[in-house]
Amino acid sequence: MTAQINLKNVSVQFGDNKAVNNVNLKIDKGDIYGVIGFSGAGKSTLVRTINLLQQPSAGSVEVNGDLLFDDGKLKVSKKQLQQKRRKIGMIFQHFNLLNEETVLENVAFSLSHAGLTDNELEKKSLHLLELVGLKDKADFYPAQLSGGQQQRVAIARALANEPDILISDEATSALDPKTTNQILDLLYDLNKKLKLTVVLITHEMEAVKRVANKIAVMENGQIIERGTLREVFLHPQKDLTRQFVGGALQVRHILNNYNFDAIAPDDQLFQLVYSINDVTKSVVADLDVALDTKASILYGNVEVLSGEPIGTLAILLKLDAEKQKQAIKFLENRNVVVTKLDKGVLTND
């Protein structure tokens, strides 16, 4: 299958700063593709090359099988680019609504080029507002809406031209956690209902974890790790990815409140992560029987990752070096991802 979005060897240079450094990225139709990284990693710059709001310094951009940019040049006319851009909706952290216009007028504005009659325009705008659950607020002004509702208007507007791709650039960063989840769930529903590909830029693993099926982790203008959400979550390779995953699991955050000097001066601390579907028996009880580890559980949690239940445990084990190796092997043979945690440096999340 050809990717719907295909960025090849894309770099973006601002003076001496290579904001994006030779990135390859393929996104398939129907993906909710999370691009995660800290501020300044290059996420926005990379994703803005998809609709060429940012032209690359090098590399090529292909969308829906059309080569839009290559060899430092646009490969389509400005007019064609404008038409193709309409099929790539975009939402941002700041909702960018027209404050003097009603909600309905804000949405209708995106359709002003479409040659619709007033009646058609109103009908279509109301339909879009219905899609985002805001039909009853059509006559309100943006200032009369909550942040979450304003973002819904922005989403309705982004959907006006029936795009097949929606880019969400930190669209939930200014919202409280509950509203964030509602907006993410809306994007998930739109992805299913409209077969809309979603590119989700965020610095929050929680957001990616809730809705994405694939993920790329960016640092210093490069993608340092990528894969399905499950692969990356269960087998993070890079330190930065582990930090994001660990942060989302909350485990380190919670363990920071423990006084290890008092409860376990000699015991070793481990984090176990596993798919509940893979691990049917109590691995900790089995481990204890096999190696007499005197296991004690400090933290346990199950959460659903894109529909799959994932268990996380933090356990203390009494082990010498040899038994430690055996214990890790024992757990890994049962599809458990084991990370040894240092009791002294749990603060970096």
Ligand SMILES: Nc1ncnc2c1ncn2[C@@H]1O[C@H](COP(=O)(O)OP(=O)(O)OP(=O)(O)O)[C@@H](O)[C@H]1O
């Ligand atoms: N128009 C620009 N001109 C000059 N430098 C820029 C421009 N846009 C971005 N940069 C620089 O490129 C680098 C990557 O920025 P970018 O906004 O893509 O990162 P990000 O990962 O999206 O971070 P954030 O979430 O803070 O936006 C940063 O060093 C930034 O200062």
